[in-house]
Amino acid sequence: MTSLALIASFIVLAILLIGGLAWPKILNSSLPMKAKNEARTQLMSLAGDLELPSYVLASGISDPLDLQFVRSHSPKLEKAFIKDRAQLARLWLQENRYFLNRLMRLHRLIARTNPSLSVGTELRVMAIGGILRGVLVASELLVLLAGPFRARHVASLAMGIFDDLSATVGSLAGTLDAGQKATIRADWARMA
Amino acid sequence: MAAYFTPFLSTILLLGLLILGLRSRLLALYPMFYFYLATVALCQLIRIAIINYYKSYYLPVYWYTQFVCVALGFGILWEIYGAVFRHFPGTARMARFLVSFALATVLLNTLIQIATAQSAGLSSVISLEKNMRLVQAGLLALGIALVIHYEIPIGKNAGGILYGYGAFVITSVLLLSLREHFGPSFYTWWDAGQVLSYRTILAVWLYTLHSYCPAPKVVASPAMAEDYYWLGKTTQTSLAKLKRSLGKALQP
Numbered sequence: 001m002t003s004l005a006l007i008a009s010f011i012v013l014a015i016l017l018i019g020g021l022a023w024p025k026i027l028n029s030s031l032p033m034k035a036k037n038e039a040r041t042q043l044m045s046l047a048g049d050l051e052l053p054s055y056v057l058a059s060g061i062s063d064p065l066d067l068q069f070v071r072s073h074s075p076k077l078e079k080a081f082i083k084d085r086a087q088l089a090r091l092w093l094q095e096n097r098y099f100l101n102r103l104m105r106l107h108r109l110i111a112r113t114n115p116s117l118s119v120g121t122e123l124r125v126m127a128i129g130g131i132l133r134g135v136l137v138a139s140e141l142l143v144l145l146a147g148p149f150r151a152r153h154v155a156s157l158a159m160g161i162f163d164d165l166s167a168t169v170g171s172l173a174g175t176l177d178a179g180q181k182a183t184i185r186a187d188w189a190r191m192a
Numbered sequence: 193m194a195a196y197f198t199p200f201l202s203t204i205l206l207l208g209l210l211i212l213g214l215r216s217r218l219l220a221l222y223p224m225f226y227f228y229l230a231t232v233a234l235c236q237l238i239r240i241a242i243i244n245y246y247k248s249y250y251l252p253v254y255w256y257t258q259f260v261c262v263a264l265g266f267g268i269l270w271e272i273y274g275a276v277f278r279h280f281p282g283t284a285r286m287a288r289f290l291v292s293f294a295l296a297t298v299l300l301n302t303l304i305q306i307a308t309a310q311s312a313g314l315s316s317v318i319s320l321e322k323n324m325r326l327v328q329a330g331l332l333a334l335g336i337a338l339v340i341h342y343e344i345p346i347g348k349n350a351g352g353i354l355y356g357y358g359a360f361v362i363t364s365v366l367l368l369s370l371r372e373h374f375g376p377s378f379y380t381w382w383d384a385g386q387v388l389s390y391r392t393i394l395a396v397w398l399y400t401l402h403s404y405c406p407a408p409k410v411v412a413s414p415a416m417a418e419d420y421y422w423l424g425k426t427t428q429t430s431l432a433k434l435k436r437s438l439g440k441a442l443q444p
Contacts, residue, residue, distance in 0.1 A: 008304070048429060110282075112342040117282035119289045 039170025053095045055159045061088045062152035089148035107169045109184050116175045132161045205394040206233040216404050224271040228264045262324050283342045322368040332358040347407035352400025356393050363389040
């Protein structure tokens with residue numbers, strides 16, 4: 001009974017807090033394009049080597065026109081072609097996971113020294129990071145089970161979430177002063 | 193001779209820690225921790241005096257002094273949170289929020305137990321101490337999780353207090369749970385386990401707190417030089433990207 005009550009208390013409070021703090025931030029998450037670009041510049045000024053995997057590459061890998069071409073011109077190659085594209089798609093997803101890990105690490109460096117960090121923003125970043133991780137794992141499963149051409153919509157979804165996450169982390173970086181930014185750059189260089 | 197000194201061994205170790213704290217000036221940095229140590233040493237001396245001269249009062253005196261020590265443990269937690277997150281205001285803010293959340297959970301849990309007449313947690317002193325230690329263990333776990341998640345560099349001193357006190361609290365919770373479960377048959381083992389774990393932690397503290405060891409600081413190079421470095425790095429990355437794209441475009 002004691003542990004049940006404790007678990008119930010925890011769940012009730014967690015729902016109330018996430019509802020109260022993170023949800024309004026998730027709803028009002030769309031930043032204007034200019035603000036997003038500024039946020040990205042801020043991010044690049046802290047970690048110049050942090051490069052988002054190319055979406056053009058992903059759309060090229062899972063382009064259905066390529067599959068149609070192979071099917072119409074050399075159907076014998078279809079199986080090998082799909083296998084090859086699936087491998088490429090998995091590599092692209094792995095690159096995304098690596099980028100996500102680095103972005104979250106940079107965010108932790110920014111968040112820990114940021115006096116204006118709000119709990120709502122931090123919870124939101126954690127939630128988006130978790131969702132994105134889930135989307136990437138689901139995409140890998142989808143590529144394995146249904147092939148790379150069925151997973152092309154998930155890639156655009158992942159890129160959209162990445163865009164939002166990068167903008168949030170970048171705008172948080174914009175609130176730091178020059179000294180704090182210099183410390184983060186030094187930390188980032190030491191960790192690389 | 194050895195048997196004569198054994199009851200005093202913990203007190204000697206505690207006094208040694210206090211003297212080292214004075215010498216290394218750690219006392220000024222962690223006053224609450226050293227106040228806790230001094231109180232524990234005083235409680236031990238009182239218990240030794242009571243068991244020798246007023247044996248019938250030993251049990252109530254033991255539990256009263258024990259609760260004073262457990263309550264002061266919350267002071268150590270407060271101090272260690274402050275020391276570890278001093279230079280990290282963002283993490284400190286998250287820690288304040290999470291600690292409030294954890295305490296609110298405990299409060300809500302207590303209210304539910306009172307409402308459903310589940311007052312077993314308050315029915316015995318052992319349960320009460322165990323519950324207090326459990327709350328401390330939860331708060332310590334939270335602090336350690338934040339240190340790991342945000343990669344907060346902590347020095348040997350703060351690390352010694354944090355991990356040492358954490359190990360002590362976890363051992364206490366385990367021993368109290370076993371005592372509650374097995375009853376009087378476990379008393380001898382409980383007593384021996386408590387003494388052994390306590391002395392081990394004191395030895396760990398003697399090792400980690402014998403001199404001042406601050407947290408490693410990341411030295412940031414001058415902003416201007418850093419900016420040039422990153423400008424160069426970004427240009428280098430962009431040029432490499434351009435070269436790759438050019439290579440692709442030139443391929444037949």
